[in-house]
Amino acid sequence: MPKSVRITIDLLKVGHYVSSLDLSWLDTPFLTHRFHIRSMEDIHKLRNAGVLSLFIDPERSTVDKLHEETSSQNQILVSPENTSIDCQEVLPDRIIRSVGEIHRHMVVLFKKFFREARNNDVMIDMSPIKFAMDRVIEVSLNYPEALLLISSLQEEDDEIYFHSVNTMFLAFYLAWKLDKSFDETVIWGLSGLLHDIGKVRIDPYVLHKPGALQPHEWEIIRNHPQWGADIIRRQTSLPPIVSRVAMEHHCRMDDTGYPDHLLFESTEALSKIISVLDIYDALTSDRSYRKGHPLPKALKILVEMSQGKIDPYWVATFIHAVGVYPIGSILEIDEGEVGVVVERTSPGEPDSIGDTFRLAILRDKNKFPTRKAEFRSFSWNPSRKAPVSSSYNHAEWGVDWEIVSDVFQSLTRRKTSC
Numbered sequence: 001m002p003k004s005v006r007i008t009i010d011l012l013k014v015g016h017y018v019s020s021l022d023l024s025w026l027d028t029p030f031l032t033h034r035f036h037i038r039s040m041e042d043i044h045k046l047r048n049a050g051v052l053s054l055f056i057d058p059e060r061s062t063v064d065k066l067h068e069e070t071s072s073q074n075q076i077l078v079s080p081e082n083t084s085i086d087c088q089e090v091l092p093d094r095i096i097r098s099v100g101e102i103h104r105h106m107v108v109l110f111k112k113f114f115r116e117a118r119n120n121d122v123m124i125d126m127s128p129i130k131f132a133m134d135r136v137i138e139v140s141l142n143y144p145e146a147l148l149l150i151s152s153l154q155e156e157d158d159e160i161y162f163h164s165v166n167t168m169f170l171a172f173y174l175a176w177k178l179d180k181s182f183d184e185t186v187i188w189g190l191s192g193l194l195h196d197i198g199k200v201r202i203d204p205y206v207l208h209k210p211g212a213l214q215p216h217e218w219e220i221i222r223n224h225p226q227w228g229a230d231i232i233r234r235q236t237s238l239p240p241i242v243s244r245v246a247m248e249h250h251c252r253m254d255d256t257g258y259p260d261h262l263l264f265e266s267t268e269a270l271s272k273i274i275s276v277l278d279i280y281d282a283l284t285s286d287r288s289y290r291k292g293h294p295l296p297k298a299l300k301i302l303v304e305m306s307q308g309k310i311d312p313y314w315v316a317t318f319i320h321a322v323g324v325y326p327i328g329s330i331l332e333i334d335e336g337e338v339g340v341v342v343e344r345t346s347p348g349e350p351d352s353i354g355d356t357f358r359l360a361i362l363r364d365k366n367k368f369p370t371r372k373a374e375f376r377s378f379s380w381n382p383s384r385k386a387p388v389s390s391s392y393n394h395a396e397w398g399v400d401w402e403i404v405s406d407v408f409q410s411l412t413r414r415k416t417s418c
């Protein structure tokens, strides 16, 4: 029996399991595109949303003689390669590449969004971005750690676009760790993606200037929160919270942030969260004029900033979510080997500190590349320091991320088969 079958809306019955719609989820009254049809009202809702045909999963449907019913001329059999990316259908060994592909696709979409935002008179079509976000959430549902690994990868080009998409991935990951609803997760992701959209109005010379900025250039930069909020409010139909985050993401507890008129106590919790993620990604990312900090060092800097600049509660929550040695960290252990963190298990209790992480060894004691994958597990807690002597920016050891992806895949494959 085929895994996905396309049928016309006329053939849809109570008991069918819908596996995909041709419309963006924002254009339908359903929060996801994977659900059972429970009543005639569900069918009416789909019709009213303009759905003409849809995919169903015969194996998960509970309609009698489904196969016979759907084998009429109205159905189109779909091979797995031709379906859209589907959490149910993606094999574990494709997770990393799928999330990576969506990341790249999202960067391309965001570039287009950026260009459209330059034209003040145009309402921006959000549907391609929302559709891609839907896929990110679905694909990463079983392996959210893939979001962390992908967001730790580096591209020196197009840093604004990568930074925006990375911030979105981090927001998704944190929302997942905190058990946020699907709707909230989407809002967190959109707020991360669009927090810097106001930079579209900054002269590229100022925006990409590698050296120190002149006072008058800083004044221009300080306008981007207000500009971003204006663009989101006037050129999209997104909820007001998204423009508030754009407005507030540089607000600081000690009044060193901007815009000047904002009070930190009055800002939204989501603005405080996106501030933390924004700074973390900026610290860990390579720039044309400097290399990014190692991930554990960036977390230390966040802790320092939480003493008066950014919200300490959300810094602690973020570190608890990603661990002291986040997935993607490049570490040298006391014995001299160098590896990348590919797996992490936290203790589970919300207030406990410390965790266990697994390192894929990439360089042996003599710093020669290892010939086959080797793993070492370490525990960390405040009373027993992990045997880590240094952490690095990934460029320092020329990490081959293709190999890291393969390692990650083998771990996810093993987990699935357990």
Ligand SMILES: [Fe+2]
Pocket: 195, 196, 224, 249, 250
């Ligand atoms: Fe910003």
